[in-house]
Amino acid sequence: MKILLTLIALSSLSLASTRPNIIIIYTDDLGYGDLSCYGATAIRTPHIDQLAKDGIRFTDGYAAAATCTPSRYSLLTGKLPFRQNGTGIARGDAKLIINPEHQTLPSMLKQAGYATACIGKWHLGLGDGKAPINWNTKIKPGPNEIGFDYSYIIPATNDRTPCVYLENGRVANLDPSDPLFVSYGKKVGTEPTVKEFPDRVKVKCRPGDHHNGTIHGGVGRIGTMTGGMAARWDDETMADDLAAKAIQYIRKHKDQPFFLYFSTADIHAPRLFHPRFSGKSGLGPRGDMTLQLDDCVGQLTRELTQLKLHQNTLIIFSSDNGPKLEDAYLDGSLAAAQKKNFNPAGPLRGTKYTPYEGGTRVPFIVTWKGTIAAGNSDAVISQVDLLASLAKLTGQSIEPPHQTDSQNHLPALLDHRAAAREFLICGRRTMTIRKGNWKLINSKQPQLYNLKQDLGETKNLASQLPEKVKILQQKLQEEVKRYQLQ
Known part of the structure; x- marks a missing residue:
């Protein structure tokens, strides 16, 4: 029976000659129980729910680790994070941890004839580490050197300096007369920090927390910075800004196969979101930010429908690790969840940072409208498998010296009845x-x-x-x- 199901799924590969567009929507700190399609009753996420309704909702889908950087490394390289030094939570000034000489998901798809783009959170390091990053020149290696034709990224995370976007390796909208300087050691510049002025922030952190650097947007960040004022992001419009960039990219490449790695900052802290979502969830800032995430998914899927691309686009939705109600910032999300008896990990034990299921078992949805039959799958699958699976879909091969941990489970991505992994490894330490x-x-x-x-x-x-x-x-x-x- 298993062989028959595999053959049924593989028969869909005749469609691979059309080279479907591929979009990975990669969220941040979204838990297994955060979505209504995964059983949440205290919140509704209709746009993400629609992805699940139209495609396959995996109940046993995993990130490679319980934290951000290692999971992202594994998704893009097909390698488990313990195989590479530097795959802890990367500093804002860390060097690039992906070897540009190694095959990656974007480089493989580029070889298959895809236009490739990375939009949103990066957090995999920049530069070669031979000298401190000069934020006023082109920074490389980075996303463009590991296979992305276009990149518009948050260099690290939204809680770290510098609070700017990088477009193809350069700080976007940087005024040359106001250069940007960043430090993760001695303070740079004269801008106020939380360490000096703890009462100047609108969202406080735990006592002694390391988010005590430069205050931007009323919130303390890790690290300090000075200059680059015209280039700095607005946290409240960040989600819309990144969605707009993604939509712009889709429109530009609607007539050719494209791969879009859309990596949201939602729902990572600090949870500063557009005012239109304020108070809407009843679950505090974290819940409101989840609604913002759902809205961004809706923006992208509506655009695909309007451009008549929805039946030629494979969408993969997942998260880099499990949830954390309150991490560094004390924004009231924990109290709001407790009031409604809401557990963002659903029935699972553990959270982000932990080796329990709540740390690594995450929402995992695959949709290809008109091609994938809708259904729930209990196949065990990992984000590390996307490299080999999408290589199979697009007719590419992974051969030595490109050793990976990635397994081809394309049948499971196309058919909710197919099996996948016999064993699964997660974690770094x-x-x-x-x-x-x-x-x-x-x-x-x-x-x-x-x-x-x-x-x-x-x-x-x-x-x-x-x-x-x-x-x-x-x-x-x-x-x-x-x-x-x-």
């Missing part, structure tokens, strides 16, 4: 392995869970089943040793 329904957290004191019987990971069975622990540990060790990056 504290690593987990899942095989079937069994999951091992390979910590100092191992934790073993049967996810079919105990989705909430409440009963650690490691002491009762030491042989099962040993088998999973051996499999994990085999995969770790399988290859090392050069």
